[in-house]
Amino acid sequence: MRMQELSQGFVMGALSRDHETVDHLLAEVLRATLAAAPERAEVALRELLSQITRHMDFEERILFPVYESATLQEAGQGPTALLRSEHARIRTALGEMTRALGAGSLPALSRAACELEAILPGHNVREERVLHRVVDRVLGPLGALVLAARLMPRAEGNPPWLEGPVRPGP
Numbered sequence: 001m002r003m004q005e006l007s008q009g010f011v012m013g014a015l016s017r018d019h020e021t022v023d024h025l026l027a028e029v030l031r032a033t034l035a036a037a038p039e040r041a042e043v044a045l046r047e048l049l050s051q052i053t054r055h056m057d058f059e060e061r062i063l064f065p066v067y068e069s070a071t072l073q074e075a076g077q078g079p080t081a082l083l084r085s086e087h088a089r090i091r092t093a094l095g096e097m098t099r100a101l102g103a104g105s106l107p108a109l110s111r112a113a114c115e116l117e118a119i120l121p122g123h124n125v126r127e128e129r130v131l132h133r134v135v136d137r138v139l140g141p142l143g144a145l146v147l148a149a150r151l152m153p154r155a156e157g158n159p160p161w162l163e164g165p166v167r168p169g170p
């Protein structure tokens with residue numbers, strides 16, 4: 001564990017690293033379209049879909065509800081409502097990218113990838129500046145560590161202590 005991650009907090013560290021990975025994969029899709037390399041674009045898009053889907057599922061199932069609970073915010077209101085609506089736009093762009101690749105149209109893939117590229121920076125900054133800090137603070141170091149550990153991809157299932165509900169600390 002790097003000192004920077006410790007100082008940033010476990011949730012911020014793990015989720016911010018995911019954001020960087022997704023940015024790199026999206027850039028690779030765009031590079032592949034510019035290079036007219038459909039096989040390369042497909043490999044990058046497949047990995048992008050896997051990473052970003054896992055990441056958004058985690059946020060919607062665990063991170064957002066923890067934030068809403070900690071701040072007594074109703075689901076459908078506040079920052080998480082905007083973030084959920086941005087996830088819907090991200091999924092739309094991903095669907096367009098998948099369809100474009102399936103149709104063999106690299107220009108259409110590039111256009112849809114640019115749409116995604118326009119959404120992600122603001123979305124990620126909003127999550128990092130608002131949600132991650134609050135969630136790290138309310139869970140405390142151990143709760144945040146458990147939450148961050150749930151993000152780690154693994155070949156086998158989680159141990160039982162990672163599967164239970166995560167609740168804000170006192």
Ligand SMILES: [Fe+2]
Nearest residue numbers: 056059083127
């Ligand atoms: Fe998100």
Ligand SMILES: [Fe+2]
Nearest residue numbers: 015059124127
């Ligand atoms: Fe995120």
